[in-house]
Amino acid sequence: MSPDDLPDPHTPAPGEPATGPGRIASYLRQLDASPGVYRMLDAQSRVLYVGKAKNLRARVAAYARPTGHSPRIARMIRETASMMFLTTRTETEALLLEQNLIKQLRPRYNVLLRDDKSFPNILVTAHRFPQIRKHRGARTEKGDYFGPFASAGAVNRTLTQLQKAFLLRSCTDSVFASRTRPCLLHQIRRCSAPCVGLVSEADYAEAVHDAARFLSGKSTRVQETLAAQMHEAAQAMEFERAAALRDRIRALTAVQTAQGINPRTVAEADIVALHLEGGQACVQVFFIRANQNWGNHDFYPRLGGEEDAAEVMQAFLLQFYDGREPPPLILASCGPEDPDLVMAALSEKAGRRVDLTVPRRGEKAELVEGALRNARESLARRMSESAAQARLLEGLAEAFGLSAPPRRIEIYDNSHTVGTHAVGAFVVSGPDGFEKGQYRKFNIEGARPGDDLGMMREVLSRRFGRLLREDPDREGAGWPDLVLIDGGQGQVNAAAEVLAEMGLHDIPLLGVAKGVDRDAGKEEFWRPGIPRPFALPRNDPVLYFVQRLRDEAHRFAIGTHRARRARSLLASPLDEIAGVGATRKRALLSHFGSAKAVARAALADLKAVPGISDQLAEAIYAHFHET
Numbered sequence: 001m002s003p004d005d006l007p008d009p010h011t012p013a014p015g016e017p018a019t020g021p022g023r024i025a026s027y028l029r030q031l032d033a034s035p036g037v038y039r040m041l042d043a044q045s046r047v048l049y050v051g052k053a054k055n056l057r058a059r060v061a062a063y064a065r066p067t068g069h070s071p072r073i074a075r076m077i078r079e080t081a082s083m084m085f086l087t088t089r090t091e092t093e094a095l096l097l098e099q100n101l102i103k104q105l106r107p108r109y110n111v112l113l114r115d116d117k118s119f120p121n122i123l124v125t126a127h128r129f130p131q132i133r134k135h136r137g138a139r140t141e142k143g144d145y146f147g148p149f150a151s152a153g154a155v156n157r158t159l160t161q162l163q164k165a166f167l168l169r170s171c172t173d174s175v176f177a178s179r180t181r182p183c184l185l186h187q188i189r190r191c192s193a194p195c196v197g198l199v200s201e202a203d204y205a206e207a208v209h210d211a212a213r214f215l216s217g218k219s220t221r222v223q224e225t226l227a228a229q230m231h232e233a234a235q236a237m238e239f240e241r242a243a244a245l246r247d248r249i250r251a252l253t254a255v256q257t258a259q260g261i262n263p264r265t266v267a268e269a270d271i272v273a274l275h276l277e278g279g280q281a282c283v284q285v286f287f288i289r290a291n292q293n294w295g296n297h298d299f300y301p302r303l304g305g306e307e308d309a310a311e312v313m314q315a316f317l318l319q320f321y322d323g324r325e326p327p328p329l330i331l332a333s334c335g336p337e338d339p340d341l342v343m344a345a346l347s348e349k350a351g352r353r354v355d356l357t358v359p360r361r362g363e364k365a366e367l368v369e370g371a372l373r374n375a376r377e378s379l380a381r382r383m384s385e386s387a388a389q390a391r392l393l394e395g396l397a398e399a400f401g402l403s404a405p406p407r408r409i410e411i412y413d414n415s416h417t418v419g420t421h422a423v424g425a426f427v428v429s430g431p432d433g434f435e436k437g438q439y440r441k442f443n444i445e446g447a448r449p450g451d452d453l454g455m456m457r458e459v460l461s462r463r464f465g466r467l468l469r470e471d472p473d474r475e476g477a478g479w480p481d482l483v484l485i486d487g488g489q490g491q492v493n494a495a496a497e498v499l500a501e502m503g504l505h506d507i508p509l510l511g512v513a514k515g516v517d518r519d520a521g522k523e524e525f526w527r528p529g530i531p532r533p534f535a536l537p538r539n540d541p542v543l544y545f546v547q548r549l550r551d552e553a554h555r556f557a558i559g560t561h562r563a564r565r566a567r568s569l570l571a572s573p574l575d576e577i578a579g580v581g582a583t584r585k586r587a588l589l590s591h592f593g594s595a596k597a598v599a600r601a602a603l604a605d606l607k608a609v610p611g612i613s614d615q616l617a618e619a620i621y622a623h624f625h626e627t
Helices: 021-025 054-064 070-080 091-105 152-166 173-178 201-215 219-235 238-261 309-321 337-349 362-400 451-471 490-502 542-569 582-592 593-598 604-609 614-625
Strands: 036-041 048-052 084-086 121-125 134-136 143-146 266-275 280-289 294-300 329-332 355-357 409-417 422-429 440-443 482-486 507-515 524-526
Touching: 021 054, 021 219, 036 070, 036 091, 036 238, 036 422, 048 054, 048 070, 048 091, 048 143, 054 084, 091 337, 121 201, 121 490, 134 507, 134 524, 143 201, 152 201, 173 582, 219 238, 266 362, 280 362, 294 362, 309 329, 309 337, 329 362, 337 355, 362 542, 409 451, 409 542, 422 451, 422 542, 440 451, 440 542, 451 490, 482 490, 482 542, 490 507, 593 614
Parallel strands: 266 329, 329 355, 409 482, 482 507
Antiparallel strands: 036 048, 036 084, 121 134, 121 143, 266 280, 280 294, 409 422, 422 440, 507 524
């Protein structure tokens, strides 16, 4: 694609309106009937909407009409102060470019899929004795991929049962190469121990072939083969082998049972069901691969409130498959606005034909109806939770004297072990509950060990310093309406000093401290500059809500601290030496037995290690002996 930028007169000509239909009409003289993408911007040059057009001039002329628009589009037109255009060769190219820009710019008036999730696969590696494991991300490693699965849990459950059924290794290639005796997985009958030669290459290859057949949908044949082998073993009175085969059959049955619906007539498809209600939407996606249901996931696109189902479905399909490979068949509960164009765009991205259909009868229609029922129930639960969350936010505003219910609450906490491996963290909550994609953590380096107030100052200085650099006008959604601190008067006053030094006097700040006997339910709340705390009634729902916020921040901070501490325990002095990677580190440890022995080794001994050059040996020796 090689789009051409059309000029954009940002300053209205004398006599032209600054915004609205008249301003849009001023662009018509620049445009022709080419396909392309247009952007509508407000007076601050913020992108309001990104759209594609088969005929740019005709589409812009439609916006230039003063009447005949829905309330949402009318508002958007009134706010439009300028437009930008990119022409393309075809409408399909325009559609793909539109979705890329929507994902990048996230305009206010577009349907937005808030999704950065990548779905996991099962990978059988290309190795003499292949490893079977979970894989996420691009398929760059050689091997056979099976997926996607809807969640890591679904993959982990399937892997556990496949290990029981086929005894395939899950260890990394480096661990596999260094084993001298079977590991625990062999002892509990989840691995055939190819690392130490307890299974032949031919037998292991057959097990890999059976696992691939099972994951490819030939589960019945695999189970029939295992059942026949079990019968033969029993007839030959090889009861231990027969019992092992029985356990393998049970493991495969457990996989199928966990998958639930396994369609007969649909080999590979995604089922996409959309339910709209009350200005909100839920989309359920079921992954059918190899005639097996590999799980489902729900999505809640951001709407303007007036979109119809076809518009939402088209936006969802194009954004969902923007970074994912579409299957050969998509079964949808309703058609997009332009199904032929969507199919052409998805087929172009996939490099093969992609069919999109809305089934009306038969098993395919039953599958879509089941997904639609899930979407309806999920949206009902979400709307109920959102209503309860809205009541809690209103109660929070009333209890703490806020001007309005907060849209974004940031809750801060620190964690350390006697001052070491100190981390700070904050979590975010809002009308939709906890927003885990917004959580952040900080490795604390500047504060003295054990200085809790200094740690809090460092975290807040870094957090709000960055906000001021990136959004000094405070127009973005990243600024909190309320800051909660896990701590008492000292922490709150320290936090208030940091915010005051940055000129941020208007951000409400509240400390949550354990009360009498450090008992949950007796929390005390502190405000900056107020010498005495206050409390909420023990049975107040707002108190329970604040406890959940505080506990989530504590959980996240503790988890971050433990991960940092665990990494430090695994660290080695050898990691600090340039040129010593995993392979050379393993060679040194195998030769000397420990990092301490490497540090005490003579230069001649270092040069004798396989894979260690004379130059690197000198660098290692110098690292430990320079004064």
